[in-house]
Amino acid sequence: MQYDIIPITQTELKSLTVVQTKMLRTAQQKKDELYRKAEKELASFSEIIMGSGMVNSSLYEAKKTELENECKYQSDILADNLIYNMSLNEPTTGDDIGGDGNETGEQTGYIVDYSLSYNERYVIVRNYYLSIQDRNERMSLYMADDTAKKYLASYYSTLYDVLYTYSR
Numbered sequence: 001m002q003y004d005i006i007p008i009t010q011t012e013l014k015s016l017t018v019v020q021t022k023m024l025r026t027a028q029q030k031k032d033e034l035y036r037k038a039e040k041e042l043a044s045f046s047e048i049i050m051g052s053g054m055v056n057s058s059l060y061e062a063k064k065t066e067l068e069n070e071c072k073y074q075s076d077i078l079a080d081n082l083i084y085n086m087s088l089n090e091p092t093t094g095d096d097i098g099g100d101g102n103e104t105g106e107q108t109g110y111i112v113d114y115s116l117s118y119n120e121r122y123v124i125v126r127n128y129y130l131s132i133q134d135r136n137e138r139m140s141l142y143m144a145d146d147t148a149k150k151y152l153a154s155y156y157s158t159l160y161d162v163l164y165t166y167s168r
Helices: 010-014 018-049 059-090 117-132 135-143 146-152 155-167
Strands: none
Touching: 018 059, 018 117, 117 135, 117 146, 117 155, 135 155, 146 155
């Protein structure tokens, strides 16, 4: 994937964490979609102008400038949010997710990003719970974590077994 939402070198790209890379990919995809949508809208507008017999009208250039300005504005917002989020190393509000990356708005100690694969989700949740030293606290928190049940789906019971094994 070509990244042009923010200026980033290959060295910087290689040094990003998995979460930061995912945020970069998501922002780049949103930017690409913005421009694709603008191109389609401009093509449709062009057909309308041509069909109306206004071939030499300045409406096309005005519409093109308007769409370019809007895409630039939206891309700048995406880039600003991306830079901020990457500095925190986690998603923040503004992309339909809560401050901890949780789409439901519930507070968790780990990032909840449903665009990640189940394996990536599993690793994030596992690492969070294994960072809790007290085994009784770890297991009671995990069993009460409704977000993890939804987020991990069938992986929830697998992770329960792993955490239980580490609890002995």
